[in-house]
Amino acid sequence: MTDSRRWLWLVALLGGGWLLYLLTPILPPFLVAMLLAYLGDPLVDRLERRGLSRTWGVTLVFVLFALTVLLLLLILLPMLGRQLVRLYELIPHMLEWLQVTGLPWVQMQLGVDGDFWRFERIRTALSSNPERTGDLLGLLASQVTHSSLALLGFVGNLLLVPVVGFYLMRDWDVLMLRLRNLLPRRQEGLVLRLAGECHEVLGAFMRGQLLVMLALGAVYASGLMLIGLELGLLIGLLAGLASIVPYMGFIVGIGAALIAVVFQFGGDALYPLVGVVVVFSIGQMLEGMLLTPLLVGDRIGLHPVAVIFAVLAGAQLFGFVGILLALPVAAVIMVLLRHVHDLYKLSDLYGENGNGSGEPPKQA
Template sequence: MFWIFAALLSALLLRGALPVLTALLFFVLKVSLPFLLALFVAYLLEPGVRALERRGLERRRAAQIVYAFFFLLAGLALAAAVFRLDALATGAQSFLHRLAASFEELGDGTNGPLAALPPSLRAEVLRWGSHLYARLPELTVAQVEKLDSLWNFVFVFTLSPFIAYFYLVDAEAFFRFFALGVPPAWRATFAHLLFRIDGRLARYVRGLAYVAVLEGLIVYVGYRLVGLPFALVFAVLTAVFEFVPFVGPVLAAALPLLYAVPLGWSKVLSVFAVVLVAQLVENNLLSPLISGKVTDLHPLAILTAVLVGGELLGFLGMVLAVPVSLVVREVVSVRDYLRVPEGGRPSP
């Protein structure tokens, strides 16, 4: 079956059907997006539900209590964001003005920080800096347009918590619902595949979430110590970008560093020191202890998946790249398991 699919795929590609395949993949990802986000929420809340179950509460009541606490925290965070919205807008305008002034200072051939560089190298640095500054609005608009519309964005994030609730209340019924369209002869294998995917994704999401929260706390304390404005905003962005392998930490470090440029080079060095310490703690302590080798994917495969996801769905696609890759890996592993002779099969 796999080779038939591969042959059909090759034929379609040779006939120039790549745009059709891309559109089909985009449609499938958009349709499955609420379910993927629902699983993400459910994986984060599942430990709380189990803890209440161990204390004697019925699972449905435990899920309701955890959900009430979750929505309370989400509401407080949203209220805080709205309260800070004016300050953020004013700060963003000030940031862009100061960033432009900083590039002018960098270009000063006599008193600027790049004055000691050779003219050719200084011109190249300025060219790249000006190009990045000019593309900032374009890149921002492009990522927003990936969402298609505000309505689609609101619909997805409204539907996902309800799906997550039903998963928390009865995960087995959730899986049985997806198995209805599978022929009876394949349902046992399909259920086995779903539970393997569920376990792998749960470990990945929870481990990454713990690392993201701790990393956000570390940089928040560091930014406050060095006196960086909007330390909380940059800390939240750092935690969010942690869900994007490789690319995320670079983006999370670039934003506060860019903001610090107009504040002086001593501030840039201070922010860089905070970022460096945070990355050292993450790579040598947090990730090995909490995440470990959950993905078991080659770094090049992860990077490729992140780039493809970003091209298809923007930032959200980059976040979903690794989970989708884990699903594909489990599907392939189950296919290989079914091809092994009965006497030589490993235990599931």
């Protein structure tokens, strides 16, 4: 490739990246639709192998998905709404406990001035109008519907996701074949190998880890609700979502659950505290011995620190679109860096030619 063609490709890549940046506000529904198509394609392929047409297979997958989402919304949304209201009511009491009991103990241990902590204003603001706690959902709805144009845009994007997802899932194999036919013939094998590794990592993470998160959220929420914790559903689902990073769901969940038990039952309530520890211990054993080996395996290769950094960096750079793209981009970068590392170990710059001595191989 000549220098002029290299510069042309570089300008084209920069121009394409800048165009994507300008189109960021309209990308979320298309990215969500692509995610749905990617996750649902293996299931549609299985239905095709059983004799069902591609269109009917996609239709069946979408119907099952819609029924699942509708069932979850009908069951979980009212319960979550009540628990969010209850959490809002408990915040002033938590702040009062911090000010009266927790912070004085910290001040005694650290020698901090008594006027260092001041929560009166926050507690007063939260507890001044307790009768308004039931209007939280109404307040949220009023903020969402403040602009009719924004509401129409949100509804339009929401309706656009299943439409775009349906067509992408139906034509997924055709699109992949066309992309493969566009590859340079000399580099087709290398690109397909890299794409296969990226697909293996993404498939293991997006399908396996999401299922692990859902399973852990169900286990934690069910267990906490069985021991009588008022915020059990909210804390359990939060712990399940935090399980996207190994051990973070356990740490966040058990910490929040123990605090909630102390405020609900008191510090002397032994059985609820033991129950919380048992619930999260069972969840950890299920994750380590059953869920992760069965659903994920050892194919991810994404370090927990890399997951955290990718999500935060994507959110900082591109907002919600960045969050959607963070993990796929991180997986692709990880695969590319692995091959760059292998090439570097074979290069003269590294100075090692496979014998571990740093000396050039002997001539025959």
